[in-house]
Amino acid sequence: MSLHPLTTDELQAVRAALYRDLRKDLLDEVQTLVAQRPNAPPPDYLRPEEACRFMQISSSTLYKLRKTGLPSIRVEGLLYLRVSDINNFLASQQVVNA
Structure with missing residues (x-):
């Protein structure tokens, strides 16, 4: 198994994908927490x-x-x-x- 370094474009694509996933996960978590607030x-x-x-x-x-x-x-x-x-x-x- 050979490993090769990622190009700048590949790193930026990974970064963008991670950002999108993290943002979606955080928004989902906040919406869940807000929905669970009693008497809100x-x-x-x-x-x-x-x-x-x-x-x-x-x-x-x-x-x-x-x-x-x-x-x-x-x-x-x-x-x-x-x-x-x-x-x-x-x-x-x-x-x-x-």
Whole structure:
């Protein structure tokens, strides 16, 4: 078995892969810890991916709902949705079966 030194490009690729994996693992761990907090108040604002989980919909459905009137807020290029706006919007879409 022969070993050869890694090139600079190979080292950078390994570094990038390790960074991505570490970042994902840390984010997963933080989300798990936050979800386990007892009596934690729900957030007032959600990012789009959080809003999708909250409403149990896809990102394309969220986009369509925003186009049909679901309020959203943009702050310095970042999109947020207020939980109360989501709840009000969903309540306004209620269908009464006849």
